[in-house]
Amino acid sequence: MIRAAIVGGSGYIGGELLRLLLCHPNIEVTQASSDRLRGQRVDTAHPNLRGRTDLAFCGRDELADSDVLLFATPHRATMDLLPKLADSARHVIDLSADFRLRDPWLYQQHYGVMHSAPELIDDFVPGLPELGHREALRTADRISVPGCMATAAILALAPIADLVEPEVTVDARTGSSGSGASASTADSHPQRSGAMRVFAPTGHRHEAEIGQATGLSARMTATGVEAVRGVQVVCQAQARNPLTELDLRRAYRAFYGTEPFVRVVAHRRGAFRYPDPKVLLGSNYCDVGFAVDGRRVTAMGALDNLVKGGAGAAVQCLNIRMGWPETLGLDFPGLHPI
Amino acid sequence: MIRAAIVGGSGYIGGELLRLLLCHPNIEVTQASSDRLRGQRVDTAHPNLRGRTDLAFCGRDELADSDVLLFATPHRATMDLLPKLADSARHVIDLSADFRLRDPWLYQQHYGVMHSAPELIDDFVPGLPELGHREALRTADRISVPGCMATAAILALAPIADLVEPEVTVDARTGSSGSGASASTADSHPQRSGAMRVFAPTGHRHEAEIGQATGLSARMTATGVEAVRGVQVVCQAQARNPLTELDLRRAYRAFYGTEPFVRVVAHRRGAFRYPDPKVLLGSNYCDVGFAVDGRRVTAMGALDNLVKGGAGAAVQCLNIRMGWPETLGLDFPGLHPI
Amino acid sequence: MIRAAIVGGSGYIGGELLRLLLCHPNIEVTQASSDRLRGQRVDTAHPNLRGRTDLAFCGRDELADSDVLLFATPHRATMDLLPKLADSARHVIDLSADFRLRDPWLYQQHYGVMHSAPELIDDFVPGLPELGHREALRTADRISVPGCMATAAILALAPIADLVEPEVTVDARTGSSGSGASASTADSHPQRSGAMRVFAPTGHRHEAEIGQATGLSARMTATGVEAVRGVQVVCQAQARNPLTELDLRRAYRAFYGTEPFVRVVAHRRGAFRYPDPKVLLGSNYCDVGFAVDGRRVTAMGALDNLVKGGAGAAVQCLNIRMGWPETLGLDFPGLHPI
Amino acid sequence: MIRAAIVGGSGYIGGELLRLLLCHPNIEVTQASSDRLRGQRVDTAHPNLRGRTDLAFCGRDELADSDVLLFATPHRATMDLLPKLADSARHVIDLSADFRLRDPWLYQQHYGVMHSAPELIDDFVPGLPELGHREALRTADRISVPGCMATAAILALAPIADLVEPEVTVDARTGSSGSGASASTADSHPQRSGAMRVFAPTGHRHEAEIGQATGLSARMTATGVEAVRGVQVVCQAQARNPLTELDLRRAYRAFYGTEPFVRVVAHRRGAFRYPDPKVLLGSNYCDVGFAVDGRRVTAMGALDNLVKGGAGAAVQCLNIRMGWPETLGLDFPGLHPI
Known part of the structure; x- marks a missing residue:
């Protein structure tokens, strides 16, 4: 204890x-x-x-x-x-x-x-075990948890960082809890409800984190959409060489094979065939997925900004640091429907 | 002009x-x-x-x-x-x-x-033409527009006021715009979104207006639900004598026969068979409806709190006062779906 | 196992x-x-x-x-x-x-x-441990879990059943998941989103369950509001003798003193001072609360219809039957904000 | 008539x-x-x-x-x-x-x-008066109204089509009414509510329309977000030469100077400083806006998919064809808040 x-x-x-x-x-x-x-x-x-x-x-x-x-x-x-x-x-x-x-x-x-x-x-060691920091986290006494949108984008893009041209676009959408608990008229329910509010049309801060973690040059936009929790990123990239769906599936699986909190979600059909934060609320998962059309690659990521995009990542890192099972206290699977 | x-x-x-x-x-x-x-x-x-x-x-x-x-x-x-x-x-x-x-x-x-x-x-003349004030409004130079929940409840109950026992319950639900434009943490999007917030479990102020207009003794509760605009009331009353659906239909039709902004909505089937503010946003309608089971009577009303529950009622009264067509500038029918 | x-x-x-x-x-x-x-x-x-x-x-x-x-x-x-x-x-x-x-x-x-x-x-033994069935559940091999709205109303009303006149009104509001997973046009997102849909203006089925469990004669109305999960009931009753807030607080505390899944929520201030399903999604709690004004008593209840109003109640009963801790597997506290 | x-x-x-x-x-x-x-x-x-x-x-x-x-x-x-x-x-x-x-x-x-x-x-003459078709529409007896997302993207991009490299990304977000009125489980309220559903991760059909109208090669993704009505596009482009905000403001104003239904929305502050469909529901406006950072240009557009993205555009074209004022029957300004 x-x-x-x-x-x-x-x-x-x-x-x-x-x-x-x-x-x-x-x-x-x-x-x-x-x-x-x-x-x-x-x-x-x-x-x-x-x-x-x-x-x-x-x-x-x-x-x-x-x-x-x-x-x-x-x-x-x-x-x-x-x-x-x-x-x-x-x-x-x-x-x-x-x-x-x-x-x-x-x-x-x-x-x-x-x-x-x-x-x-x-x-400070980055609190992103999936990006090769797990070993350092086992002995780290200073840990810095990455940003919520950055985490989603980094985890979505990392498996293909070597396969695509370095210039990528990242379109991020986020719920209102990302703006924090302080009241402002703009964040009041009547003003924020149902909005599609582009609050960062160019150059969101998390670009720098994405670049640092993946080596890619992200051109990021960010929009507040109707949700309290939840972040989703849709990234567009250009493959260096033509890729098939199978190539991508292999790349993602190889990268995240045994990760407890990253799921590769890219199915042929179904309403939830790509990452959607709706099924992740309260959970520590970051779902990542992809689609490809010739050289056009779309990478997607979704998470709960307060969990895997914040408090959950912190607990995951703490578990690693203390030598406990990485999923301890983080096994809530999300609710559906919600 | x-x-x-x-x-x-x-x-x-x-x-x-x-x-x-x-x-x-x-x-x-x-x-x-x-x-x-x-x-x-x-x-x-x-x-x-x-x-x-x-x-x-x-x-x-x-x-x-x-x-x-x-x-x-x-x-x-x-x-x-x-x-x-x-x-x-x-x-x-x-x-x-x-x-x-x-x-x-x-x-x-x-x-x-x-x-x-x-x-x-x-x-001041009450800004409620449907309750017998139309004649007075034609010459009124001071007009007081009733409250949004009061308007819905009064219009829902007035046709049966003489048919039921005077003690009625009024359950009101309202969107967040009713709380006004000033920011507070409680009204922030994360806190208010998806809420079912009972803010008046007993004795809402509009009880007094309902009593004044209908002679009924209303026991009112009020809850904020997920919506920006829209008020709905569900009222329960006890009939003095057993009533049929036809009795009620006649009572409502007799009361509102030619009213331009009150529609009687009580159908046998369909998702919108009773008054629902969802189809009224932006319009000056107050939809009223009813259901009956022996001596149990349920009366319902719905409106857009900012229109028929406020600004629209004001314009309607002004039209009457100026001798213009009552619906002038108020012909927007609402949107569906929305 | x-x-x-x-x-x-x-x-x-x-x-x-x-x-x-x-x-x-x-x-x-x-x-x-x-x-x-x-x-x-x-x-x-x-x-x-x-x-x-x-x-x-x-x-x-x-x-x-x-x-x-x-x-x-x-x-x-x-x-x-x-x-x-x-x-x-x-x-x-x-x-x-x-x-x-x-x-x-x-x-x-x-x-x-x-x-x-x-x-x-x-x-069948009723799956409602809080209503005196816990002992019977310890040996029950047939258990019947009560309805979601009935559970909320029963738990809200039971502590005051002996203190009020038997005729009570119950206004229930529910999210869309209560209608089940089968698709219909009325339940499609465009039609159901933002609705306040009175689907039972008189005589909802759960009246019978409420009567059976509490002895009260409930006059129930039910409305679908904007939410996927969540049920709330607001009940109005007439006290046999004038009651104070303290009387009610004592009655609720006496009734639910050691219950693991019922919380008495009736505070003087705050956006969540009464039961609101928003803070209960995914949890097995049923929050109950009250307000009083002379002889007018309002009792409130809220729960997640799929958990305490269904699957969670079933697991709670199974825990009791197997002699396990009653909260085993049911310790998720709900999310805030969501 | x-x-x-x-x-x-x-x-x-x-x-x-x-x-x-x-x-x-x-x-x-x-x-x-x-x-x-x-x-x-x-x-x-x-x-x-x-x-x-x-x-x-x-x-x-x-x-x-x-x-x-x-x-x-x-x-x-x-x-x-x-x-x-x-x-x-x-x-x-x-x-x-x-x-x-x-x-x-x-x-x-x-x-x-x-x-x-x-x-x-x-x-067929394209039903897009703002893109140079107004004269042809005055005598057209066959008119084809463009798609909702295409309209938003075309109107957002047209003023800068000559200023940017031809490869642009278009990220489109849409409400549920775009899927039409037929029921499916995926479109049911519990499944669709609060979703961020990428339904076209690469190659949405409207790419072809955008290309035809602007000459640009659009790489489009499309996501269903929580809304019933409303489409928003966020487009990223690379300027041929460095541009200032003033350059862009001039370009948009020159392109849309006298258009009755296109508003240039790009302000320094405020929750609604960029195009947001929230303030457009029911109206025939398409709001367009822009941001620039060196060679990075972001163009945005928003509209109500059922009005300017459909029925309203049809009425606008009919007004032109009949020689009536172009705004006849289309003067509803949208609601705020909603």
């Missing part, structure tokens, strides 16, 4: 961490901080947890020592906060964007501010 | 007034006020009006004389505001709750504050 | 049984029948189960012996089918409506056909 | 034609055929039209002479049907795909069957 504490427990990623960790057999959640809701019960912010915990939010300054400290705090704020708090735990997992990019200059370019702790970046 | 000005033009009722009045052949919208968005184009708040108007919001203190002044301001604020501004227009239409209840004491009971202009209440 | 087989595995209740049983630590799913999809993989109908099972649907005539046989077949068909198949398993759990009502005459009245196996009805 | 008849009046495009034509001041709808619903009232299929018409569906063989005959029949069927019926009306407008492509070979490639009336194709 290890003790876990969460910094920033009142947001949606924080709530999902609480859900997963409270149900995890080897973990005791000792604290969750929220300066805004300090003193209030955790289940006032996360009503699904009623009856599961009597925990109340503490202030950030009240955080005591723990075995693992998870940061579900906003980007930009985290790089200032983490250095101050990191010593209170042996294992640190950051779910913000602040320690994802190796190159602090890239960070500045995409997040608009100079990185305040560049010397720490190299300590 | 008469000149119309709107006080409180940035909210959802204000936007709907703008939509209807800008398309109305006999009306010129001269001003719309919004202290918050003063100086900004009207179509920044109401993007559906792009290309329809170059109007910008004015401050409340910039409102000039007009022929008709429409108040789409919050309750409680309106009773203070209206007396100061009412002299600038011959015709005043209030869409807030402040001049709906004849009895200022009832107002205090339901709105929690003492009425600040009780001497004006009697000047 | 006991062997479970499902009759009627391709529908939504069948799929939910598969999800729960495949994840259950003490159960092996040996067979799932579907005459329509015979020979096809189970995960073609239930894409959330990809990677969880290689099971294919068998024909009904291919069902072999098992320890527990669960019927997720339609009402009317089940009473003919069950007697033929029941001998193949020691434990039989029926999720259809056919063995819920003690009185075959009531069945005929509500389901329109004569009961074909009335002699078996008395063998 | 001219007489209009509709072939295939029970589908969603047929219903929208009925809505627009019944409200059109210069048109009398004399007949609407539906072999399936022959004899039934038109408002049983289209409940929004209750109170607007007493028309009943006729059989196809009962169609009498009319001034304009509109085909809202399926592709493949229309090319057989139209030649038989076209003589009964001076003006024929086809809303199917069968007479859109100039090259019958392209048709065969995309629709999988040989064209059965290739000799008629040249008689």
Whole structure:
């Protein structure tokens, strides 16, 4: 039993961490901080947890020592906060964007501010076991979980990165929970409901993560569609040589053969023959799929942005780090229909 | 061509007034006020009006004389505001709750504050032509439009008010636009989407309006369901004497025979055999229906809360007052499917 | 490890049984029948189960012996089918409506056909541990799971059944999955999306179950609202004597003190202060709540119709019958936001 | 007053034609055929039209002479049907795909069957006034309305067709009404609700139309998202020379300067700063917009697939043909919020 504490427990990623960790057999959640809701019960912010915990939010300054400290705090704020708090735990997992990019200059370019702790970046291992980081994660004490859209795109594209021209387009669609728990008129239900809102017509930040992980040059657009949870990417690429469906199936299977949380979904028929986040809500799966027509290759990925795109990936990495079964506490399969 | 000005033009009722009045052949919208968005184009708040108007919001203190002044301001604020501004227009239409209840004491009971202009209440004619107020509306210079849920319930129940015991239950369901345009966490898309949120388990304010208009004692509950627009009421009553379906059909037809905006919808089959706001969005209809089983009578009503439950009713009353065809500018039939 | 087989595995209740049983630590799913999809993989109908099972649907005539046989077949068909198949398993759990009502005459009245196996009805114990059936369930070999709306209404009303007048109104709202997996135009997405469809304005069948379980005379209406999963009931009752909020809180707490799957949700503030199925999707909770105003009492209940209103209740009863922890395999807490 | 008849009046495009034509001041709808619903009232299929018409569906063989005959029949069927019926009306407008492509070979490639009336194709003028066909439409007696996604993509891309490399990607998202009114399990509400369903990962049929109209080589993907109405396209292109935002704004304004139904929507801020079908439902607008980052150009388009993507475009063309104001009967501005 290890003790876990969460910094920033009142947001949606924080709530999902609480859900997963409270149900995890080897973990005791000792604290969750929220300066805004300090003193209030955790289940006032996360009503699904009623009856599961009597925990109340503490202030950030009240955080005591723990075995693992998870940061579900906003980007930009985290790089200032983490250095101050990191010593209170042996294992640190950051779910913000602040320690994802190796190159602090890239960070500045995409997040608009100079990185305040560049010397720490190299300590962090990417929380993406499927991209060859599993071995490093077994001993990592600083882990940085990748972005939700980036994870979907990276996992969709990685198996074909060597087979296609480096310029790819990535069209990402996302539910409203990706915008976080703070209220704004634009995110109110009447304004957001049923929208198809292009919020990044060129140059979404996750382009940099995709490039770093796959070597591809992604041209990314991002649109908010009607959903609360769920991210889907549809990527178009040009094959270096003509490819058949079988070529692609082999490439994906070879890449993900034994992965517990990546499923290759590319069927001939059926409403769910390609990756669709609808059947993944609450699960830690990232479904990936493909289609090909001569040299035109379409790669697709889908996940729940709060689970495999956030809290679930963190728990998966923690399982790896602790030497536990990788799927421990992550076996929820998703609901259908929902 | 008469000149119309709107006080409180940035909210959802204000936007709907703008939509209807800008398309109305006999009306010129001269001003719309919004202290918050003063100086900004009207179509920044109401993007559906792009290309329809170059109007910008004015401050409340910039409102000039007009022929008709429409108040789409919050309750409680309106009773203070209206007396100061009412002299600038011959015709005043209030869409807030402040001049709906004849009895200022009832107002205090339901709105929690003492009425600040009780001497004006009697000047207002209820904006409900179907309930016997059409004649009075022809000469009325002060009109008070009833509440959205109240309108649905009153129109559903009025034809049977004399046939049933006075104690009735009214279960109201409403979309999120009824909560207005101001952002709160509870109204954010992730929190509100897919909700079935009972916000008034006993004693909704509109009970008083229903009682005033029908003489019935309504026990009302209200729930927010997944929709942006739309109100539906399902009312249960006990017949004084056993009734047949034919009795009820006759009662509804007799009551609403020639009404342009009330349709009796009670069919034997079909997905839309009872009133459903889904087919009414944007239209000024209130559909009413009924079912009966011995002495058990169920009365139903549905409308678009921003149209027949607000802006559309206001325009309908204005048409009556000006001697124009009652349906002028209100002929949009709703969309299906949507 | 006991062997479970499902009759009627391709529908939504069948799929939910598969999800729960495949994840259950003490159960092996040996067979799932579907005459329509015979020979096809189970995960073609239930894409959330990809990677969880290689099971294919068998024909009904291919069902072999098992320890527990669960019927997720339609009402009317089940009473003919069950007697033929029941001998193949020691434990039989029926999720259809056919063995819920003690009185075959009531069945005929509500389901329109004569009961074909009335002699078996008395063998069935109601699958509602919270209503005093837990002891009987410990030894029951025939269990009949109650209807989804009935469960919500019964659990909402039972604590106050002795405190209120026997005539109550029950307004039920339900998602589209309650209509089952067969396609019809009325249930197509364009027609059903955003609907508020009153499909039972008087006399819903579950009235009989509510009456049988609580002794109350329920006047029930039922409406399909925009949701896939989820049932909510809002019940209005008249207290025999004036009641305070504290009286009600005590009554609910006394009734459900130690129940693992019923939570009393009646808070002073917050968007989720009353039962809302939105936070229950996938979970086996039934949340119940109340409000009171003098003699007017409103009782509310919410659940996931496929879980506590179906498959989850079946697993809960099986856990009780086998002497396992009642929550085994049922610990998923629901997601928020979703 | 001219007489209009509709072939295939029970589908969603047929219903929208009925809505627009019944409200059109210069048109009398004399007949609407539906072999399936022959004899039934038109408002049983289209409940929004209750109170607007007493028309009943006729059989196809009962169609009498009319001034304009509109085909809202399926592709493949229309090319057989139209030649038989076209003589009964001076003006024929086809809303199917069968007479859109100039090259019958392209048709065969995309629709999988040989064209059965290739000799008629040249008689048809494309129903796309904005692409230089307005003059031809003034005298056209055969008009073919383009596809919904094609219209959005063509109008989004046309202004920059000469400025970008010919290879563009087009990512299209669509609501469920695009699949038509026939029921299938995949289109049922539980299965389709909240889906992100990639149904054309490579090579959607509308690619051919886009190529024909713009000269660009479109690589198109299409996804069904949660919506009933609405199409949005996000297109990525590579500029031949670096472009500024101002260059693009000028290009779009020059192209669409006086168009009544195309709005250029590309603002610096606001939730609706790019084209979003949410604010267009029921309206005949196609909103187009753009963003640029060096040589990367993103072009966007949005419309209501049943209006500007179908029935509204047909009425617009008919207005042009008859010499009426182009916006006659098409002035509904859309609703916000919805």
